[in-house]
Amino acid sequence: MPVRLGELEQLVLLALLRLGHQAYGVTVQQEIAARAGRDLSFATIYTTLGRLESKGLIAARLGEATAERGGRRKTHYTVSRDGRAAVKDSLRALRTMTAGLGAAWELS
């Protein structure tokens, strides 16, 4: 059974894909604010990352301490095979639902 994504889960997954190596809590928050125009709290972002991880859609790894000013170490995330499949499924559904509606709606 295909995993269902909530709309924020979908955005977070896409942000991770966009960010690649530098994907972690803070950058995800920023990417979603900058691109999707949604200024979410860090708590919201981390809650969602946690949920995605427990569903097996992303994997977390603790980063090394950097040479910068200070602060806790980052937790980096990568999208798993299942995560990629889930995103593709949700995008495919959107494509078939928007197909033929005209330029104003069309997504592909």
Add this chain to the structure above:
Amino acid sequence: MPVRLGELEQLVLLALLRLGHQAYGVTVQQEIAARAGRDLSFATIYTTLGRLESKGLIAARLGEATAERGGRRKTHYTVSRDGRAAVKDSLRALRTMTAGLGAAWELS
């Protein structure tokens, strides 16, 4: 403040746009099953339609009794101005999040 759509709300709105005049509970359920591949109960569909209506994103009107076999009258739905705007916003966010990710992800 722009209205936020859940992922099912988004699908239901798109189904209504696709169906036009013949949009009502049963056809919405069928359209989503056929296109998005999600076989949802009618209760789920009607719950969502109700939520969308109370948010002012769709409008309901009771239809006339038809000449067919029997049964209760249909409640037809149309997407309001705000509903259209909400769908466009959510699709726009998706486009900017998928832009530049490559053919496998791209939505427009």
Add this chain to the structure above:
DNA sequence: ACCATATATTCGACTAAGTCGACTATATGG
């Protein structure tokens, strides 16, 4: 008139997802 039955919608209950304010943890430079 009545009622069987096809068709359409609603109820009640619960699980999952989204959201944030406030708090905790931890590197580093002075």
Add this chain to the structure above:
DNA sequence: CCATATAGTCGACTTAGTCGAATATATGGT
């Protein structure tokens, strides 16, 4: 060794998603 910058966690609550079962209502046949 501690002030402070940076990253992540907790607890609590609201909103969205979901369905089995029940309800409502036209019509055709008798």
